[in-house]
Each structure stands twice: as C-alpha cells, then as structure tokens.
Amino acid sequence: MKASGSELGWLTWPSEQGDKRGWEVAQKTLNGSQFYSYSVCNVGEREQDNWLRTTFIQRRPSASRVMVELQFVVRDCNSFDGASLTCKETFNMYTSEADADVGTTFRKGQFKKVTTIAPDEITRKNLQPVNTETRVVDGLSLKGFYLAFQDIGACVAILSVRVYYKTCPATVKSLASFPETVAGSQALSKVDGVCMENAVSEKVPRIYCTMDGEWVVPVSQCQCKPGYEEIKEVCQECQPGYFKAAVPSEKCELCPANTQGTGYGDAACPCTPGFYRAEDDPPTGPCSGLPGAPQDLQATTQLSSGRVLLTWSPPGDTGGRADLTYSVECRRCDGAACQACGEKVRYEPASTGLTETRVSVSQLDAHLNYTFTVNAHNGVSAAASKASPRAHGPPSTAALTTSLQYTGEGVWGGGTTVGFQTGGPGTALGHLICIWGTLDDNLNMTTYTVLVLDRTSVRVSDLAPATTYLFRVQPITEGGAGGASIEDEFKTLADGNTNFPACFELKQLKPLKTYVDPHTYEDPNTAVLKFASEIHPNHITKQKVIGAGEFGEVFRGILRAPGRTEGPVAIKTLKPGYSEKQRQDFLSEASIMGQFSHQNIIRLEGVVTKFKHAMIVTEYMENGALDKYLRDHDGEIPSIQLVGMLRGISGGMKYLSDMSYVHRDLAARNILVNTNLECKVSDFGLSRVLEDDPEGTYTTSGGKIPIRWTAPEAIAYRKFTSASDVWSFGIVMWEVMAFGERPYWDMSNHEVMKAINEAFRLPAPMDCPSAVYQLMLQCWLQERAKRPRFPDIVSLLDKLLRSPDSLKTIADFDPRVSIRLPSTSGSDGSPFRSVSEWLESIKMSQYSENFACAGMVTMEQVLHMRNEDIKNIGVRLPGHLKRIAYSILGLKDQTSTLSVFAM
Ligand code: AMP
Numbered sequence: 073m074k075a076s077g078s079e080l081g082w083l084t085w086p087s088e089q090g091d092k093r094g095w096e097v098a099q100k101t102l103n104g105s106q107f108y109s110y111s112v113c114n115v116g117e118r119e120q121d122n123w124l125r126t127t128f129i130q131r132r133p134s135a136s137r138v139m140v141e142l143q144f145v146v147r148d149c150n151s152f153d154g155a156s157l158t159c160k161e162t163f164n165m166y167t168s169e170a171d172a173d174v175g176t177t178f179r180k181g182q183f184k185k186v187t188t189i190a191p192d193e194i195t196r197k198n199l200q201p202v203n204t205e206t207r208v209v210d211g212l213s214l215k216g217f218y219l220a221f222q223d224i225g226a227c228v229a230i231l232s233v234r235v236y237y238k239t240c241p242a243t244v245k246s247l248a249s250f251p252e253t254v255a256g257s258q259a260l261s262k263v264d265g266v267c268m269e270n271a272v273s274e275k276v277p278r279i280y281c282t283m284d285g286e287w288v289v290p291v292s293q294c295q296c297k298p299g300y301e302e303i304k305e306v307c308q309e310c311q312p313g314y315f316k317a318a319v320p321s322e323k324c325e326l327c328p329a330n331t332q333g334t335g336y337g338d339a340a341c342p343c344t345p346g347f348y349r350a351e352d353d354p355p356t357g358p359c360s361g362l363p364g365a366p367q368d369l370q371a372t373t374q375l376s377s378g379r380v381l382l383t384w385s386p387p388g389d390t391g392g393r394a395d396l397t398y399s400v401e402c403r404r405c406d407g408a409a410c411q412a413c414g415e416k417v418r419y420e421p422a423s424t425g426l427t428e429t430r431v432s433v434s435q436l437d438a439h440l441n442y443t444f445t446v447n448a449h450n451g452v453s454a455a456a457s458k459a460s461p462r463a464h465g466p467p468s469t470a471a472l473t474t475s476l477q478y479t480g481e482g483v484w485g486g487g488t489t490v491g492f493q494t495g496g497p498g499t500a501l502g503h504l505i506c507i508w509g510t511l512d513d514n515l516n517m518t519t520y521t522v523l524v525l526d527r528t529s530v531r532v533s534d535l536a537p538a539t540t541y542l543f544r545v546q547p548i549t550e551g552g553a554g555g556a557s558i559e560d561e562f563k564t565l566a567d568g569n570t571n572f573p574a575c576f577e578l579k580q581l582k583p584l585k586t587y588v589d590p591h592t593y594e595d596p597n598t599a600v601l602k603f604a605s606e607i608h609p610n611h612i613t614k615q616k617v618i619g620a621g622e623f624g625e626v627f628r629g630i631l632r633a634p635g636r637t638e639g640p641v642a643i644k645t646l647k648p649g650y651s652e653k654q655r656q657d658f659l660s661e662a663s664i665m666g667q668f669s670h671q672n673i674i675r676l677e678g679v680v681t682k683f684k685h686a687m688i689v690t691e692y693m694e695n696g697a698l699d700k701y702l703r704d705h706d707g708e709i710p711s712i713q714l715v716g717m718l719r720g721i722s723g724g725m726k727y728l729s730d731m732s733y734v735h736r737d738l739a740a741r742n743i744l745v746n747t748n749l750e751c752k753v754s755d756f757g758l759s760r761v762l763e764d765d766p767e768g769t770y771t772t773s774g775g776k777i778p779i780r781w782t783a784p785e786a787i788a789y790r791k792f793t794s795a796s797d798v799w800s801f802g803i804v805m806w807e808v809m810a811f812g813e814r815p816y817w818d819m820s821n822h823e824v825m826k827a828i829n830e831a832f833r834l835p836a837p838m839d840c841p842s843a844v845y846q847l848m849l850q851c852w853l854q855e856r857a858k859r860p861r862f863p864d865i866v867s868l869l870d871k872l873l874r875s876p877d878s879l880k881t882i883a884d885f886d887p888r889v890s891i892r893l894p895s896t897s898g899s900d901g902s903p904f905r906s907v908s909e910w911l912e913s914i915k916m917s918q919y920s921e922n923f924a925c926a927g928m929v930t931m932e933q934v935l936h937m938r939n940e941d942i943k944n945i946g947v948r949l950p951g952h953l954k955r956i957a958y959s960i961l962g963l964k965d966q967t968s969t970l971s972v973f974a975m
Pocket residue numbers: 618619620621622626641642674690691692693694696697741744754755
C-alpha cells in the first residue's frame with residue numbers, strides 16, 4: 073500500500089454495514105514506524121466471520137507450490153476486560169483457485185482452508201511484536217488463485233502478505249547450463265541441461281532442483297571437446313603449440329617433441345616434416361625421425377670362404393627410438409653393369425630386420441665388385457615410406473672388390489716400385505696367392521715368385537728393366553686356390569738405371585755374383601764401407617727397444633736421410649765398452665748383409681761407423697722373429713700360408729746358396745716377419761754362430777753349434793755347406809708347420825744327437841701336409857749329397873702352392889710323440905691332476921674356461937669328449953681343435969709310452 077500510494081483493493085466481506093465493521097485499512101504506528109495494515113478487532117462480539125480476500129493472483133504455470141508469508145500483529149485477549157469469552161487470538165487462511173478473475177464475486181464456499189494462523193507472540197502492554205508466519209499452498213493447477221483471511225473474533229492487523237514461489241536459478245554447473253527451474257512439490261525434481269559451447273557429454277547433463285530451490289546432485293557432466301580446455305567454466309581453445317587430444321583430459325598440453333601445432337584449438341599436433349609416428353605410437357606422443365646412417369661400416373672379406381663379414385656401429389642418431397633394425401642390400405658390378413646380387417647370396421642371420429650390427433654375407437663370386445649398403449630402420453620407417461619412398465635414414469655403403477685392382481701403374485722399371493691393391497676401402501682380404509714371374513719368348517712364365525698374402529696390397533719391387541712380367545693373383549678358397557685368378561701382363565721400361573736391383577728370380581738372367589767373405593779384407597772397416605752406406609746418426613731416430621742382440625740392444629726407429637724415403641727401420645747398436653775385435657765382428661754382419669739384395673733377405677739400409685756408437689740399420693720387420701710369431705698364432709694360419717712362408721725362406725736361402733754363402737744358423741728365430749707375412753732371413757755375421765746364438769753349444773770338435781738345427785756332419789766335423797743349411801731348413805720347415813714348437817721338445821742335445829745317429833727323425837707335426845713332411849725328411853738325409861738343394865726346394869714348394877690340392881693329404885700323426893704329455897712322456901708318469909694342468913701341458917690353457925663352463929672338470933670327463941663336444945664348447949680354430957682332440961686320443965691310448973720318434 074505504501075508503494076501503490078493507495079489501498080490494494082482487497083475485498084472484504086461482509087461489506088461495511090453500520091457499525092458492524094470487518095477488515096479495514098488502518099494506519100498503524102508500530103514500534104515507532106508507520107504501517108498500513110488490514111486490521112480487524114471485534115473482540116467483544118460473538119460470531120465473528122470477517123473475510124479479507126486478495127485480488128486474483130496469477131500463477132506461473134509451473135509454480136504449483138507457493139509460499140505465503142504473513143506479517144501480522146495479534147493482541148492479547150487478556151488485555152480486553154470482559155471480552156475473554158469471545159476474544160480469539162488466531163485467524164484462518166483460505167485459498168480458492170480460478171481460471172479467471174471473478175471480480176467482486178465472493179463465495180465463501182469456494183474457499184478451502186489452508187491453515188489456522190496463530191501468533192508466536194501476542195501484543196502485551198505496549199509491546200507489539202510482529203509475527204512472521206509462512207505457509208505453503210500446494211497443488212495449485214488453475215491459472216490463478218485468491219487468498220482469503222478469515223477473522224473469527226481476534227484483534228489482528230496484517231502488515232504484509234508476501235506470495236512467492238521458489239526456483240532453482242538458471243545456472244552453469246560442470247560446463248552444462250541449466251534453466252531457471254521452479255522448485256516443485258517433490259523433494260527433488262530432475263532438470264536436463266545442455267553442454268556449453270565446445271563442451272560435450274556422453275549423456276544429457278542432469279541436475280536436481282530441491283523444493284527449496286537449490287541445485288543438487290549433478291550427473292553426467294560436460295567436458296571440453298578435443299582442442300579445448302576449461303578455463304573459468306568456459307571451454308577455451310588450446311593456445312597455438314598446445315593440444316588436447318581427448319575429451320576427458322583436462323588441460324591443453326605442449327605439443328610433444330618433433331611435432332608442431334596448427335594454430336588455436338589443436339586436438340593433436342602433427343609431426344614436423346621429416347618426423348613420423350609409427351602405427352602403434354600414441355597420437356599424443358612425440359614423433360620420431362628416421363635413424364642416421366650406420367657408422368663405421370666395415371666389410372671384412374674372408375675370400376677363402378667367399379664370405380664377407382659386414383660390421384657397423386649404430387647410427388649416432390637413432391631418430392629418438394630404441395626399435396632400430398638394419399637391412400643390407402648387395403649390388404654387384406661386372407664392369408659397368410650393376411645389378412642386385414640376387415638370391416644366390418646368403419645372409420646370416422638375415423638381410424633385413426637385423427638387430428645386431430653385423431651380418432655375414434656368403435656365396436659371393438670372386439673378381440666382382442660388390443657394394444653393400446646398410447640401412448638403419450626404426451619404428452617409423454613404415455610411416456616414412458608411406459609419406460615418401462624413403463623408409464630409412466641415410467645409408468652406409470661399403471664397397472668391396474673380390475678381384476684385384478692394380479694401382480700405382482705407370483712407370484715400370486728404373487727401380488720404380490709398383491703395387492697392386494685388392495679390396496675396397498676398409499676391407500682386409502683373406503688369403504691370396506700372388507705369383508709373378510718373367511715371360512719367355514713363348515710367353516711361358518719362366519721364373520716365379522710366389523707370395524701368400526693376408527693383405528690387401530703388396531709392393532713389388534726390384535723388377536728387371538725391359539722385361540715382360542706376368543702377374544697372377546688368386547684368392548685361396550675353401551676348395552684350394554680360387555679359380556678366379558686374375559692375370560696381368562706388364563713390360564718394364566728399358567730405362568737405363570745401371571744399379572737396377574734385381575730380385576733373385578730375375579738374377580738367373582744375369583751373371584752370378586758371389587759372396588765375399590769380409591775376412592778376405594785386411595781391414596774389415598774397408599769391407600763395411602764397400603758393402604754398406606754410411607748414415608749420419610742425426611738421420612736416425614730410435615723409438616723403442618725391440619730386442620737384444622749379442623752386441624747390444626735392437627731398436628725400432630725412423631730413418632730420415634736425404635734422398636731416401638723416410639720409413640721405419642731396425643737399429644742394432646753396439647753396447648759401450650766393446651773391444652775393437654767386437655766392433656769389427658759387430659760390423660761384419662753389415663758387410664755380409666750389404667752384399668745381398670733379395671726380398672727374402674733382410675735388407676741393409678746402412679751403417680754408422682764414423683761415430684762412437686756404431687749402428688747397423690736394416691729394414692724394419694713388424695712381426696719380429698718367426699718362431700715367436702708362430703707361437704703367438706698357433707693353429708691360426710692355414711697350411712697353404714705356412715707353405716708360402718717356407719717358400720719365401722727357401723727363396724732367400726736359394727739366393728744365399730747361389731751367392732755361395734753358408735748361413736750356419738738357419739732357424740725360425742733368425743727369420744723375421746713383416747706385416748705382409750713375408751719372411752726374410754737374417755742374422756749374418758762371422759762370430760754369431762759361435763757367440764751370439766743361445767742355442768749354440770760347444771761340441772767336441774770345438775766351437776758353438778745349435779745342435780738341434782745342425783746337420784750331423786757339421787756337428788761332427790764342422791762341415792758347414794749349403795747342404796747343411798738345407799738340413800737346418802728342414803728343421804725350420806718343421807718349426808713352421810708345428811707353429812714354433814721346439815724341435816725335439818725337451819730332449820737333451822745329447823739325446824738328440826744319439827737319436828739322429830740311430831736314424832730317428834722328428835715326426836710329422838700335426839696337420840702337416842704329407843708332401844711337406846716328405847720334403848723335411850729329404851732335408852734330413854744322412855748323406856748330404858742326397859739332400860735336395862735350395863733350387864729344388866723352391867720349385868717343389870712353388871709346385872705345391874700352385875696346386876693346393878697337393879697339400880690336402882696330411883702326414884700320419886702320432887699324438888703320443890707330437891704332443892709331449894707329461895703323463896705319456898714318462899717324465900713323472902702321473903696322470904693329470906686337473907683339466908687346466910692338462911690344457912697347460914698342451915699349451916691350450918686359453919680354453920680352461922670353456923672346459924670349466926661346459927662342466928668338464930675332471931680328466932675322466934675329458935676322456936669321453938668327442939670331437940663334436942670339443943667344438944661345441946667353443947674351440948673353433950681347426951688347429952686347436954685337432955691339438956686337443958689328438959691329445960685326448962693320446963691320453964686314451966697310453967699302452968705304449970714314448971720311447972723315441974717312430975719313423
Ligand atoms: P738379432 O740380434 O738380429 O737376433 O736381433 C734380436 C731381436 O731383435 C730379434 O729376435 C728381433 O726380435 C729383433 N729384430 C732384429 N732385427 C729386426 C728387424 N729388422 N725388424 C724387427 N725386429 C728385429
């Protein structure tokens with residue numbers, strides 16, 4: 073009323089009649105404030121029935137439940153004297169529904185009682201407390217309703233009537249918006265919502281509105297769709313460079329490694345160009361690249377088996393993945409025509425899907441160029457090949473030639489050194505036989521030089537001028553000398569170099585030269601200067617001690633002299649405090665060596681004689697003394713190679729014998745080996761046989777003699793001749809074939825001489841070709857005239873090398889005599905106490921662990937091993953396999969003990 077400035081126009085009933093007054097508008101001062109009110113106060117009168125009806129209250133269709141809040145004042149009946157009988161302190165509230173305003177029509181019967189209103193506090197004395205009561209009117213269904221207040225004789229003033237209904241307000245909960253909802257008459261009413269922009273939900277989002285207008289129990293919430301994240305209850309696009317792949321994830325994440333965003337709102341980050349995801353990589357994960365090129369690709373050929381071992385290291389860049397594999401491609405070229413190697417070529421373990429960094433390729437043909445390409449693949453290779461034909465990273469390629477390429481062609485003759493090379497970069501060859509010689513008018517090869525090489529190249533020097541040479545190089549294959557030999561014919565220039573050094577094979581074409589005994593010179597110093605060139609000590613750099621000779625230390629060093637190619641040299645020194653006689657003896661070796669020029673004789677570079685410290689400078693032989701070299705490579709060198717080495721030594725000896733030089737101390741310890749495995753005879757000198765050789769033993773005939781190597785006639789009456797050198801060569805053959813075994817083992821010199829006199833000879837070494845052993849026996853013929861001569865030996869060995877089949881027949885071998893076993897040798901007669909003791913006795917200690925790991929811990933077990941078992945525990949080298957197998961054989965057969973060599 074205050075607001076409207078007038079009364080509300082509520083209907084009162086009965087309408088005013090005389091002094092019978094019902095509800096009326098009254099202004100009241102309550103607790104100091106002015107109020108309009110509807111009041112009635114007929115407390116002293118009976119049967120009061122005064123109605124006050126509101127105007128038509130239009131109802132919002134959904135609001136079926138409304139609240140009516142009343143503020144009113146009721147007076148205490150006791151405050152009216154004598155009215156207590158009729159006075160009431162309550163009034164009633166009614167309601168009547170209607171679809172339209174009925175105006176002033178009022179029918180009591182149309183009203184339903186809602187409740188009786190009673191004050192909590194009633195007005196006493198001057199205190200007039202205002203009561204507030206709220207009542208619910210429920211179940212409304214028509215368009216509107218009236219409220220009516222029935223007074224039945226109270227003194228009451230209604231100050232306000234507030235009619236309202238409750239709603240759950242429009243809201244956003246969990247990214248779903250829900251409309252304003254009128255609180256219903258049920259405890260919870262279900263309300264469906266809709267997901268906000270860029271949010272989704274599997275089911276319709278839902279929430280409940282309570283009777284009190286409160287939202288409760290949200291179910292099936294909304295979440296931001298991919299590419300969007302919730303920020304302050306709104307789904308916002310991911311920032312560039314961020315992504316959100318799935319609905320449930322919460323925040324946008326930084327694009328992973330090797331991916332890039334496309335802008336705002338990315339649900340995924342595509343791979344940056346050049347990077348890929350494998351099929352089973354998560355789309356949210358990083359992308360990876362193809363691996364880099366495999367590194368250090370090496371192709372190692374074993375031409376003897378037509379096999380190439382390719383090895384490499386993993387690429388530095390794996391593309392960020394651990395699932396690396398490799399594949400190998402092979403192309404072969406015959407001249408200019410190249411093609412894939414095809415199915416004939418075998419790969420072990422496979423050509424693709426390799427997880428190890430090695431593969432063995434076999435069934436290769438000789439004299440073809442092969443190119444091997446190794447590619448690294450990883451999990452994204454398939455994805456990469458879909459994108460572009462490239463399914464692998466940069467490849468690594470190793471080329472390999474199974475034939476020979478001659479290099480360094482050009483001027484031949486005039487002392488020019490010509491080389492040829494086989495293989496491609498990084499390849500090491502298996503064994504090759506290189507043969508060269510001069511051609512006669514009928515184009516027959518008349519002289520031969522045969523080298524068995526384990527190298528990719530060889531330098532061939534000392535060729536005669538204006539001479540036609542034929543070179544032939546053959547790989548040694550499993551079946552013998554490879555059929556794939558290559559031949560090349562060259563003619564050296566007729567260049568007029570008078571000092572042209574000729575190798576022995578060519579020397580036949582020239583007048584024979586003989587050795588001059590330095591003793592024939594009155595002054596030995598003259599002899600040195602005649603045969604050796606003087607070097608200034610400043611041109612020599614000593615690097616490392618490599619041995620000790622009788623006269624002083626032997627060094628490896630570098631020779632840098634004007635007019636010479638700089639290179640490694642061996643430097644023999646004369647220790648301080650020497651006598652003049654010792655100095656002359658020391659230098660006599662140079663006087664002798666200086667007279668020789670042959671590829672199998674150690675070459676003298678020069679001497680230092682004019683300074684206090686005398687030195688002899690020779691070519692440097694990387695592999696040192698032959699006996700030690702063989703012992704270090706026991707069982708590792710194939711027979712054909714051993715025979716090749718012997719061929720070299722025999723060539724040197726033939727040269728010496730042609731020069732009428734008798735060596736007297738030919739033994740494996742006095743042969744030096746270079747990196748090409750070329751063997752050269754060394755240790756010349758006048759007194760060395762007497763003084764220098766620790767094997768030297770004083771004999772009854774006087775002098776010191778290496779008994780085991782020396783022919784009987786030389787021991788007996790100092791008859792040293794080339795024939796006695798041949799005997800020694802036979803012993804060297806035995807040493808070589810037995811990989812540096814000591815001739816006659818631990819027999820005493822006396823026992824050796826006695827055995828030889830009784831016609832016993834060294835037995836064949838294990839695995840020794842019969843033809844080679846036969847040659848040894850020939851060298852050891854008692855009657856020296858019957859022994860072969862060095863030219864015979866050279867041509868026989870050449871013949872054997874040219875037809876390696878001839879080496880296939882192996883000489884009979886008796887393990888009881890060839891491997892000196894303590895238990896069989898009768899040294900103490902006791903069996904081995906342990907497997908390792910036994911292995912040590914046969915110099916196979918390196919396999920102790922293999923036996924132990926295989927559970928072979930007692931000799932009893934060892935004796936039951938078969939050849940297969942020995943192989944299976946890891947003894948792979950044929951030489952070692954045989955040595956062990958033979959030893960077991962010998963142990964089993966102990967019925968006969970060794971007395972002396974069986975022949
Ligand atoms: P020698 O006094 O000649 O017996 O030499 C003693 C040791 O020095 C030999 O056993 C070899 O180990 C080493 N030696 C001698 N000459 C050479 C060389 N030219 N190249 C390499 N090592 C050598």
